[in-house]
Amino acid sequence: xxxxxxxxxxxxxxxxxxxxxxxxxxxxxxxxxxxxxxxxxxxxxxxxxxxxxxxxxxxxxxxxxxxxxxxxxxxxxxxxxxxxxxxxxxxxxxxxxxxxxxxxxxxxxxxxxxxxxxxxxxxxxxxxxxxxxxxxxxxxxxxxxxxxxxxxxxxxxxxxxxxxxxxxxxxxxxxxxxxxxxxxxxxxxxxxxxxxxxxxxxxxxxxxxxxxxxxxxxxxxxxxxxxxxxxxxxxxxxxxxxxxxxxxxxxxxxxxxxxxxxxxxxxxxxxxxxxxxxxxxxxxxxxxxxxxxxxxxxxxxxxxxxxxxxxx
Amino acid sequence: xxxxxxxxxxxxxxxxxxxxxxxxxxxxxxxxxxxxxxxxxxxxxxxxxxxxxxxxxxxxxxxxxxxxxxxxxxxxxxxxxxxxxxxxxxxxxxxxxxxxxxxxxxxxxxxxxxxxxxxxxxxxxxxxxxxxxxxxxxxxxxxxxxxxxxxxxxxxxxxxxxxxxxxxxxxxxxxxxxxxxxxxxxxxxxxxxxxxxxxxxxxxxxxxxxxxxxxxxxxxxxxxxxxxxxxxxxxxxxxxxxxxxxxxxxxxxxxxxxxxxxxxxxxxxxxxxxxxxxxxxxxxxxxxxxxxxxxxxxxxxxxxxxxxxxxx
Numbered sequence: 001x002x003x004x005x006x007x008x009x010x011x012x013x014x015x016x017x018x019x020x021x022x023x024x025x026x027x028x029x030x031x032x033x034x035x036x037x038x039x040x041x042x043x044x045x046x047x048x049x050x051x052x053x054x055x056x057x058x059x060x061x062x063x064x065x066x067x068x069x070x071x072x073x074x075x076x077x078x079x080x081x082x083x084x085x086x087x088x089x090x091x092x093x094x095x096x097x098x099x100x101x102x103x104x105x106x107x108x109x110x111x112x113x114x115x116x117x118x119x120x121x122x123x124x125x126x127x128x129x130x131x132x133x134x135x136x137x138x139x140x141x142x143x144x145x146x147x148x149x150x151x152x153x154x155x156x157x158x159x160x161x162x163x164x165x166x167x168x169x170x171x172x173x174x175x176x177x178x179x180x181x182x183x184x185x186x187x188x189x190x191x192x193x194x195x196x197x198x199x200x201x202x203x204x205x206x207x208x209x210x211x212x213x214x215x216x217x218x219x220x221x222x223x224x225x226x227x228x229x230x231x232x233x234x235x236x237x238x239x240x241x242x243x244x245x246x247x248x249x250x251x252x253x254x255x256x257x258x259x260x261x262x263x264x265x266x267x268x269x270x271x272x273x274x275x276x277x278x279x280x281x282x283x284x285x286x287x288x289x290x291x292x293x294x295x296x297x298x299x300x301x302x303x304x305x306x307x308x309x310x311x312x
Numbered sequence: 313x314x315x316x317x318x319x320x321x322x323x324x325x326x327x328x329x330x331x332x333x334x335x336x337x338x339x340x341x342x343x344x345x346x347x348x349x350x351x352x353x354x355x356x357x358x359x360x361x362x363x364x365x366x367x368x369x370x371x372x373x374x375x376x377x378x379x380x381x382x383x384x385x386x387x388x389x390x391x392x393x394x395x396x397x398x399x400x401x402x403x404x405x406x407x408x409x410x411x412x413x414x415x416x417x418x419x420x421x422x423x424x425x426x427x428x429x430x431x432x433x434x435x436x437x438x439x440x441x442x443x444x445x446x447x448x449x450x451x452x453x454x455x456x457x458x459x460x461x462x463x464x465x466x467x468x469x470x471x472x473x474x475x476x477x478x479x480x481x482x483x484x485x486x487x488x489x490x491x492x493x494x495x496x497x498x499x500x501x502x503x504x505x506x507x508x509x510x511x512x513x514x515x516x517x518x519x520x521x522x523x524x525x526x527x528x529x530x531x532x533x534x535x536x537x538x539x540x541x542x543x544x545x546x547x548x549x550x551x552x553x554x555x556x557x558x559x560x561x562x563x564x565x566x567x568x569x570x571x572x573x574x575x576x577x578x579x580x581x582x583x584x585x586x587x588x589x590x591x592x593x594x595x596x597x598x599x600x601x602x603x604x605x606x607x608x609x610x611x612x613x614x615x616x617x618x619x620x621x622x623x624x
Binding site for chain 2: 015018019022023026027028050051052053054055056057064067068070071074075138141142160163164167168184186187190264265283284285287289290291292293294295296297300301303304307308309
């Protein structure tokens, strides 16, 4: 085998990738982390993180990611800011091609490319993200005590989270583009029985309005009539999309939504020397703390692979 | 079903239990965390934690656990300091019996009772833990740059970690009670080829010596002859033992060492409403950060179970 450029390449610099990078650099594995933007991932657009354990008073998203980056940097993690165009993960020598045309080789790869919430693509959505627009009720529900909020969606996640939000909010209006929910019967029953939950059927949000934070949503019904609903928060819970464009999906096993299937030690199904951690994994719950935990596990799995590999 | 005392009971207050407790309290699940000693688990006896992501300069073990405890407390987590004697986890109503005789009931249980390293039971071992005596090379290897250290054990973990330690230490002496290693052939080959690794065969540590930190180990050979080896660190890597005395092992599925088998969402195999997180799980890598991540996942799984449960 040709001598690889690195022992380990980590693709993606969110909480999973940074934790894998911290462990790898600290473990003196010859490692490169490739990130296309700034390190921090989705957390960078998270205003305030209240559930990363041991930051007892909460922490701004960018500050938490600054600290994670500094932590990996302290152990000398090498980083490259570039977009990955394609990968070949078969065989002992893995190949990562950047959009500059440069090709890098390595013995092990950890995929931490993350995921992104499905957007409603309404005016105001992007501008007010983290300022009343949220894609994670688990993360942000407690910030909406005694407020009136909207939930967009009709699936299991949307209805379960609408129920969760009633523990905090004064009123929760579920806005759904159809006339019935997709959520399971028991969740529907609970939602219909919950006095704090209202429903707006056959409608979509056409604009999210607010100066410094969300003040209202404009609603357009399927019959083109419109209305305005004053709310201080909008939870958009219509699905999560994997960042898998640059991945060789013919070599990897994915679930029906395109998320990567791994075993409990983060080994990608059907490949050796390839790991995944964080939001790109096929799993139910996407949180900063479990992404970080998976990053550590993936890196230790990779170290284990490298030390049991005759050529490494 | 009788009304349970709690929706959720978490057994064990280390990083996994505290994170589950933080998520549960923040999610307004009616929760009790039961801990027999002080919250913090194994980390309380960890001198310095250098790999909990975002604590970039490192943090004392007790301080990290103080912060995790304060974080859960901030959201009002109810805690009870008591020893669990037995549990009945079958059926919809789970029963937890304390050694006081008190019985508590709940709908869901998260088991976070942890594990402990197997000790050599030599004089000085306990006194010098965290002061040169370590049970985790991943955690502590970088603290031993250019030092001479000993590793106890002959299995895969011991030999892989001895190799890992050579990246930092000047010299690593593997002390093994037999005349050959149990580790796989490739690890043995690498260890024998590594000039920094020495072996002491057919011998055990009979005492760990040091005033404020480890200064030497006294070795007793199988033929009763003795020697002294000056070292500043001793890594005891002879296995991990699950804290499962209080668990109903006839109701839970375990691996051959007694660790709990879960799926990737931390659901205990063969039971509903029962979860496990952290070191008590059957897994390869036991770290603070992945215990915490599993605690969050387990709690969200439990919330999902409770909200999809007609009686909850």
